[in-house]
Amino acid sequence: MERFQRPVFTLIVRMVGDPATAEDLAQEAFLKAFRRLGTYDPERRLSSWLFKIAHNTTLDHLRRRGTETVPLEAPEEDERGGLAAVLADDTLRSPEATAQRGDLAAALAAAVGALRPEYREIVLLRYQEGLAYQEIAEVADLPLGTVKTHLHRARRELMAALEAAGWGPEGIPG
């Protein structure tokens, strides 16, 4: 669990936007995995299996809450809640703000947070956790072709968000 707590927690917190909720869901996911350890197929990667449990647990939570999208950035000027408060920089507000400070990583994190949940999850599994297309398809219960299409579209949306925030080819700050 020491090895997987960060990746699982990171995936969940970027999906639900609240660190406390993410920690509860991560705990729930690990407890489920512990109880079902006897059913784990060693032929498959343990990380994929854990991400699958985390995926189901998070979706269960989102459907109970009736939430379709969860913005990562704080909606109000003075609010410090949500994932924005967890990121390294407390003054993070939007991709535009991060562009002003020349912090591309933070701008990218904000852009990822603005993606629709199904794109966000696939992007995180692919580019953050390094899962193969087939593994992502199994975790997210999607056809392989759909995973590739979602990734392609998500990349375009991320690029558009970054360019709109001032990270275009002409306007790279810093």
Added chain:
Amino acid sequence: MNERRHGERKELARWRAAEAVGREAEAEAALAALFVRLPRLAPSAGFAARVAAAAAAGSVTPAAARRRRWQLAAAAGLALVAGTLGTLLAGVAGPLARPLAGSLAGRLSVAALIDGLASALTAFAAWLSGAAGAWGLLADVGGALATAAGTGPGTAAVLAVLAVSALALRLLSDLIATERSWSHVAIHG
């Protein structure tokens, strides 16, 4: 810091260029290089220890707790039904059991068994004739209910009871399905 930002801008430019000409693999590699720079988030201190302790103590997750409540409710319902049936059966079997037990007490032989069975059958016949009268009473009650249900208000009452029962059953079914559907892990692809 400048070197880091220079590296970031370089990867961003590489990603943009690869996307523009449809080089998917290169675009993905450049974006993955940027993702490496995202802040890595972690749960609060002691998370692993807390989960391990919860697992060792057999703690249940909220979803599992809800499932257990439903299981307990179902078990309680079954127990109630079983108890009711058991009481009814005891009422029927009582007249059989007592003479049979009395005949067999202290005697375990074929003759004793036959004697016991004969006594039990005699007692059962007597009980049955008494119970037949009860059926007549039930028939009278049933007839009165049927007459009442044939009226407008009676029909409406019956329909209302049926509708409430169907709604309750549907709600219960939905609740149980929700517990099962999104927490289920498909272990094999």
